Amino acid sequence: MKTISDLRAKFITGDYTPVDAVEEALAVIKEKDGNIHAFLDVYEDALGEAEKATKEYKEKGKDIPPLLGVPIALKNNILVKGRKATGASKILENYKAVYDATIVAKLKEAGAIIVGATNMDEFAMGGSTENSAFGPTKNPVDTERVPGGSSGGSAASVAMGAVPVAIGTDTGGSIRQPASYCGIVGFKPTYGAVSRYGLMAMGSSLDQAGPLTNTVADAELVHDIMSGLDKMDGTTIDKDTYPELPVKEKYTFGVPKHFLADGIDPDVLQAFNDHIELLKKAGHEIVDIELPLFEQGLASYYIVMPAEVSSNLARYDGIRYGHSAEGDTLLDVYEKSRAEGFGAEVKRRILLGTYVLSAGYYDAYYGKAELVRKKMREELKEVFKKVDVILTPTTPTPAFKLGEKSDPLAMYKQDIFTVPVNLTGVPALSFPMGEVERDKKSLPVGVQYIGPHGSDSKLFAIGKTIYDKRG
Amino acid sequence: MLGFMKKEDIEHLATLARIRLTEKEKEILPEELTSIVSYVSTVSGIVADDEKATPEVGVRFNIFRKDEVTNASDEFTEDIMAEMPSAEGRFLTVKKILHTGD
Numbered sequence: 140m141k142t143i144s145d146l147r148a149k150f151i152t153g154d155y156t157p158v159d160a161v162e163e164a165l166a167v168i169k170e171k172d173g174n175i176h177a178f179l180d181v182y183e184d185a186l187g188e189a190e191k192a193t194k195e196y197k198e199k200g201k202d203i204p205p206l207l208g209v210p211i212a213l214k215n216n217i218l219v220k221g222r223k224a225t226g227a228s229k230i231l232e233n234y235k236a237v238y239d240a241t242i243v244a245k246l247k248e249a250g251a252i253i254v255g256a257t258n259m260d261e262f263a264m265g266g267s268t269e270n271s272a273f274g275p276t277k278n279p280v281d282t283e284r285v286p287g288g289s290s291g292g293s294a295a296s297v298a299m300g301a302v303p304v305a306i307g308t309d310t311g312g313s314i315r316q317p318a319s320y321c322g323i324v325g326f327k328p329t330y331g332a333v334s335r336y337g338l339m340a341m342g343s344s345l346d347q348a349g350p351l352t353n354t355v356a357d358a359e360l361v362h363d364i365m366s367g368l369d370k371m372d373g374t375t376i377d378k379d380t381y382p383e384l385p386v387k388e389k390y391t392f393g394v395p396k397h398f399l400a401d402g403i404d405p406d407v408l409q410a411f412n413d414h415i416e417l418l419k420k421a422g423h424e425i426v427d428i429e430l431p432l433f434e435q436g437l438a439s440y441y442i443v444m445p446a447e448v449s450s451n452l453a454r455y456d457g458i459r460y461g462h463s464a465e466g467d468t469l470l471d472v473y474e475k476s477r478a479e480g481f482g483a484e485v486k487r488r489i490l491l492g493t494y495v496l497s498a499g500y501y502d503a504y505y506g507k508a509e510l511v512r513k514k515m516r517e518e519l520k521e522v523f524k525k526v527d528v529i530l531t532p533t534t535p536t537p538a539f540k541l542g543e544k545s546d547p548l549a550m551y552k553q554d555i556f557t558v559p560v561n562l563t564g565v566p567a568l569s570f571p572m573g574e575v576e577r578d579k580k581s582l583p584v585g586v587q588y589i590g591p592h593g594s595d596s597k598l599f600a601i602g603k604t605i606y607d608k609r610g
Numbered sequence: 611m612l613g614f615m616k617k618e619d620i621e622h623l624a625t626l627a628r629i630r631l632t633e634k635e636k637e638i639l640p641e642e643l644t645s646i647v648s649y650v651s652t653v654s655g656i657v658a659d660d661e662k663a664t665p666e667v668g669v670r671f672n673i674f675r676k677d678e679v680t681n682a683s684d685e686f687t688e689d690i691m692a693e694m695p696s697a698e699g700r701f702l703t704v705k706k707i708l709h710t711g712d
Contacts, residue, residue, distance in 0.1 A: 237689040373673050438652045463695030469705040474630035493627045507653045
């Protein structure tokens with residue numbers, strides 16, 4: 140297991156250099172990625188940067204940027220100047236980014252070395268990476284199973300040992316769910332904490348970028364580098380937007396028991412109950428909470444998200460960049476480019492979004508869904524008066540097999556615990572809580588810690604105590 | 611019935627969304643979308659009919675900057691033009707949309 144702090148300690152002593160780290164990352168990718176397919180693009184020229192970083196460690200020793208020489212991977216919906224940014228879609232198959240996303244600029248500034256772009260569901264729509272136009276990613280824990288999604292390639296790149304950290308994006312669980320399936324840490328920040336400038340927009344009122352790592356401490360380090368006010372993204376917040384929350388010794392955890400009553404795998408529930416026992420033993424308080432709207436909230440997500448998808452993806456029209464089909468008229472060019480460029484799930488969501496936004500239906504769907512969201516935020520606010528953290532399993536089941544879920548609705552219901560977090564804009568951390576056995580293989584399952592708006596640092600503090608320092 | 615979709619409805623949506631569907635897609639999509647729409651219609655049972663909401667997106671504030679040029683002339687032009695499917699000189703070419711006479 141690779142961690143940033145280990146790497147950095149070695150880089151400083153010089154026993155192991157950024158060149159070694161990048162060479163090792165490339166070697167792991169070469170050895171395993173033919174089978175796993177976590178990467179859509181591998182940057183062999185990263186070695187040049189690694190040489191520079193190695194030299195800098197020799198010359199300066201300790202006084203160097205926090206991620207200098209650390210190999211990282213980025214989901215391919217994040218723009219890196221001069222590199223292909225495909226969103227795992229045929230419509231952007233040959234598109235090269237013309238600028239760096241704000242988070243990329245920050246990661247580069249901190250010295251990180253980007254070794255490749257990771258696979259994902261097309262335009263981040265899906266929960267298995269099977270919707271990638273370039274073929275699915277396999278779960279390194281069990282290659283018959285999906286790594287989750289949509290940031291499945293990012294999760295797999297960390298789980299297969301190629302990189303200590305990969306960046307993903309999360310619109311309804313796309314960082315936390317693959318983290319859970321692959322047995323690693325994933326973090327979805329408070330809405331607005333991280334700039335989306337240079338990220339391919341999916342659901343703009345929901346999207347956030349965050350880290351996938353092996354430890355909570357690494358997730359915190361990388362999140363702190365990426366976050367902050369950005370004049371290029373008017374939804375970004377700063378540290379003073381929400382009140383700072385005190386870090387304590389003992390916390391109150393709320394468990395929505397009614398929410399866990401059905402639809403959840405018995406083994407996952409067992410692992411979750413074991414986790415609760417562990418918290419009790421450590422002296423934390425566990426209380427029952429009611430979140431009736433969270434249960435019903437998933438439906439509103441499948442209105443709001445496709446509505447925003449249909450608007451955001453209107454830009455891919457075959458005119459200014461990306462795939463362009465031949466056509467007799469302008470309308471022909473639009474319709475054919477989009478027909479050839481988009482996959483089935485993307486088309487489905489665009490049509491669904493077009494439907495819920497169309498005249499006569501707007502109030503019945505989008506209007507109602509926004510009202511549900513508002514009520515969910517109010518419900519949550521009340522609950523957070525009583526508890527510090529809300530606890531749920533990250534997903535109702537462990538990773539499923541490739542090709543197992545062909546019904547879109549069945550796939551959507553994997554998001555039941557993660558989606559309310561995006562709908563309300565609060566932060567959530569997922570880390571492994573245990574393992575369940577399937578076909579004689581141990582599969583990891585994650586627990587989700589949900590905090591109030593602005594509680595990002597507090598979630599890291601709790602996560603470090605409970606996960607990083609586990610026995 | 612709200613939410614029940616026929617082939618013609620899908621064709622209309624596809625035109626609005628600027629996606630040309632194949633015959634096969636036109637056969638599958640009505641059923642798929644009807645099942646999703648009937649599921650999402652459950653939102654209407656959660657809140658009262660007369661309640662209205664203004665969409666809220668996080669915390670919003672205005673960002674102002676001085677009205678001055680922040681990039682050098684042509685700084686990005688070449689890179690952006692390199693991505694254009696069809697260009698002439700410094701122009702993006704598109705299909706003619708106004709037809710006169712003929």
